[in-house]
Amino acid sequence: MTDHTVKAFTDELEGLVSAVSRMGGLAEKAVIDSIRAMSGRDIRVAQEVIANDVEIDDAQRDIEKRIMRLLALRHPMAKDLRQTIAALKLAADIERIGDLARSISRRAITIIDHEPIALTRSVERMGKLACNQLKQVLDAYNSHQVGGAISVWFQDEELDDHYASLFRELLTYMMEDPRKIGPATHLLFVAKNIERIGDHCTNMAEVIHFLETGEDISGVRPKGETDSYNSKA
Amino acid sequence: MKKLYDFLEIPIIVILSAVIGSSLLLFDLPAWIAISSAVLLVLIIAKFFKYIIREIEKLENIPTADQKGNIAVINESNLAQSPTFASHAFDAIKTPIFIIDQYSRVNLANLAAKRRFAIETLGARVETSVRSPEILRAVERAMDENKLVSVNIEHHFPETIYENIEITPFNHDGRFFYIVSLNDETNLRKAEKMRVDFLANAGHELRTPLSSIRGFLETLQGSAKDDEKARERFLGIMVTQGERMSRLINDILSLSKIELNEHLPPKDIVNLNETLDFAINSTTPIIDNYKSEVVLNLPKNEVPIIGQADQIQQIIINLLENALKYGLHGEKVLISVGHGIDLETIQEIGTKSIAGSAYATLCMPQKIVGQTYSYVRIENAGKGIEKKYMSRLSERFYRIDDESAHIKGTGLGLAIVKHIINRHKGGFLVESTPQVKTAFTFFIPN
Numbered sequence: 001m002t003d004h005t006v007k008a009f010t011d012e013l014e015g016l017v018s019a020v021s022r023m024g025g026l027a028e029k030a031v032i033d034s035i036r037a038m039s040g041r042d043i044r045v046a047q048e049v050i051a052n053d054v055e056i057d058d059a060q061r062d063i064e065k066r067i068m069r070l071l072a073l074r075h076p077m078a079k080d081l082r083q084t085i086a087a088l089k090l091a092a093d094i095e096r097i098g099d100l101a102r103s104i105s106r107r108a109i110t111i112i113d114h115e116p117i118a119l120t121r122s123v124e125r126m127g128k129l130a131c132n133q134l135k136q137v138l139d140a141y142n143s144h145q146v147g148g149a150i151s152v153w154f155q156d157e158e159l160d161d162h163y164a165s166l167f168r169e170l171l172t173y174m175m176e177d178p179r180k181i182g183p184a185t186h187l188l189f190v191a192k193n194i195e196r197i198g199d200h201c202t203n204m205a206e207v208i209h210f211l212e213t214g215e216d217i218s219g220v221r222p223k224g225e226t227d228s229y230n231s232k233a
Numbered sequence: 234m235k236k237l238y239d240f241l242e243i244p245i246i247v248i249l250s251a252v253i254g255s256s257l258l259l260f261d262l263p264a265w266i267a268i269s270s271a272v273l274l275v276l277i278i279a280k281f282f283k284y285i286i287r288e289i290e291k292l293e294n295i296p297t298a299d300q301k302g303n304i305a306v307i308n309e310s311n312l313a314q315s316p317t318f319a320s321h322a323f324d325a326i327k328t329p330i331f332i333i334d335q336y337s338r339v340n341l342a343n344l345a346a347k348r349r350f351a352i353e354t355l356g357a358r359v360e361t362s363v364r365s366p367e368i369l370r371a372v373e374r375a376m377d378e379n380k381l382v383s384v385n386i387e388h389h390f391p392e393t394i395y396e397n398i399e400i401t402p403f404n405h406d407g408r409f410f411y412i413v414s415l416n417d418e419t420n421l422r423k424a425e426k427m428r429v430d431f432l433a434n435a436g437h438e439l440r441t442p443l444s445s446i447r448g449f450l451e452t453l454q455g456s457a458k459d460d461e462k463a464r465e466r467f468l469g470i471m472v473t474q475g476e477r478m479s480r481l482i483n484d485i486l487s488l489s490k491i492e493l494n495e496h497l498p499p500k501d502i503v504n505l506n507e508t509l510d511f512a513i514n515s516t517t518p519i520i521d522n523y524k525s526e527v528v529l530n531l532p533k534n535e536v537p538i539i540g541q542a543d544q545i546q547q548i549i550i551n552l553l554e555n556a557l558k559y560g561l562h563g564e565k566v567l568i569s570v571g572h573g574i575d576l577e578t579i580q581e582i583g584t585k586s587i588a589g590s591a592y593a594t595l596c597m598p599q600k601i602v603g604q605t606y607s608y609v610r611i612e613n614a615g616k617g618i619e620k621k622y623m624s625r626l627s628e629r630f631y632r633i634d635d636e637s638a639h640i641k642g643t644g645l646g647l648a649i650v651k652h653i654i655n656r657h658k659g660g661f662l663v664e665s666t667p668q669v670k671t672a673f674t675f676f677i678p679n
Binding site: 125 | 353
């Protein structure tokens with residue numbers, strides 16, 4: 001970060017960036033733990049994720065306050081402006097990711113009540129893919145590497161594919177045994193939430209690309225969801 | 234001795250110059266010549282003394298052996314002469330350690346910490362490289378209370394790591410600094426957890442052959458007691474089931490061993506060509522059995538990779554055996570090797586070289602700028618794998634249903650391969666066109 005004549009400005013910007021990074025760390029842990037709670041059938045971990053979501057919400061409020069103050073007092077320009085706006089957008093995405101992790105944990109608690117379903121492993125793998133994307137995108141933000149952001153942007157397709165195939169498998173599963181419809185539906189929602197986490201990572205990748213280069217990621221945003229809409233299983 | 238000399242140096246020079254100068258004056262020389270030549274003479278003598286003293290000190294401070302017999306350099310001036318000594322020593326410590334100041338900026342980090350948290354520039358806020366909320370919370374607590382904080386934390390992604398974190402405050406020039414050190418306790422905890430997992434998975438898998446053996450034994454005890462023909466047949470089946478059990482146990486054991494070391498990166502340099510040769514030689518009986526042939530396509534030069542030779546060999550053997558077992562019998566298995574290639578190119582080669590194929594990434598390393606890889610690609614003609622099964626291939630005990638009926642296997646082979654590759658920080662790709670061919674590609678950093 002380049003130095004400003006007013007040192008307090010530099011400090012505030014740095015404080016903002018590290019607050020976003022820290023918030024990212026909280027969400028990252030929430031996602032990892034929610035997946036772990038589901039696959040490891042660990043209610044305690046799930047409850048922790050739900051309880052800790054407040055912290056992520058607080059972090060977002062704090063970041064918004066900082067941004068408001070920064071905009072009002074410092075009138076940032078060029079990269080500083082991009083940095084500020086990026087923080088605002090990233091915080092919103094991260095907050096949503098935190099909510100999704102909380103929702104996964106809620107469903108995990110219900111899923112744990114039922115007999116284990118073999119497809120949980122598949123959902124877990126999908127979750128790990130999402131964790132990897134989130135980690136990569138946060139790493140890209142911290143290390144100012146545009147390459148990392150671009151690679152996340154392209155990986156979204158993989159997650160969508162995974163979701164589509166899981167969707168079909170779960171449908172088949174439910175048709176085979178109607179008694180399993182309850183837990184299988186919860187699992188389906190978990191998968192959907194994971195897929196959304198992936199979407200938010202893609203959003204964040206776009207924001208980071210813009211922050212670092214000042215340009216949009218060109219081309220069409222990868223979208224592979226259509227499969228699951230048309231699926232007849 | 235040197236200290237004494239340093240202390241007396243100036244008075245001695247002054248007195249000696251005065252004495253020699255005044256004695257020279259007796260020879261009727263002009264005063265300035267007398268004084269300057271005296272000073273010059275004394276300075277030369279002083280220089281000479283200094284030299285001799287330094288030589289004596291060197292002799293006195295020869296590295297001496299301590300009680301354990303290790304040679305230790307005890308000369309303090311040696312350390313002072315080399316300002317990089319401390320930082321080299323710091324970097325050599327395998328435990329990640331970094332030091333932050335009271336404004337939570339990373340002031341110093343050793344190599345292990347830099348690698349672990351991708352710290353590129355010192356002086357940045359700790360949150361921008363360390364995101365783990367537990368570590369940050371512990372740091373904050375240490376800052377608030379200004380005393381040693383020690384916490385146990387666990388990370389679950391990408392690998393599970395258990396660590397003990399210690400934050401020690403210290404004071405320098407009136408400012409507070411905090412040493413953060415992360416001690417790996419994974420092996421300890423993993424061993425505990427592994428016992429539980431092992432019992433669950435292995436118990437389930439061993440039950441099937443065991444209940445089959447028991448069933449046949451009961452039949453032999455009862456209705457088939459005197460039936461010679463049935464007895465022979467049953468005994469044959471029982472032997473096969475027994476073999477299956479022992480294969481399973483071998484696989485499980487090697488998998489758990491690999492998993493235990495998964496987060497310890499290998500250090501040896503392995504010659505890939507040589508390892509391939511070994512692997513193919515030890516698979517010869519199976520190759521002959523399937524009346525198949527291996528076609529090798531190696532680069533001319535040696536291919537050095539960072540890895541553990543027998544584990545790399547195991548990857549190749551597992552993949553080659555799969556290629557033979559699931560491929561069309563009598564068809565050739567193609568093995569090609571490439572060297573010094575970046576991640577994107579390998580992905581192209583590993584996933585898009587069969588036209589119109591489906592592909593999946595089974596394992597992918599974290600991107601490191603400038604890192605090159607060597608790859609091995611094992612391709613066979615055969616039934617192929619459908620896209621929907623691909624991402625599950627490396628799962629433990631996973632077998633595509635229609636095949637498991639007649640092909641021997643434990644469902645652990647690819648899980649083992651994936652774990653080894655994970656440990657080597659490499660990647661693993663699969664590509665296939667159903668009814669045509671399948672290719673597995675793995676790559677390891679150079």
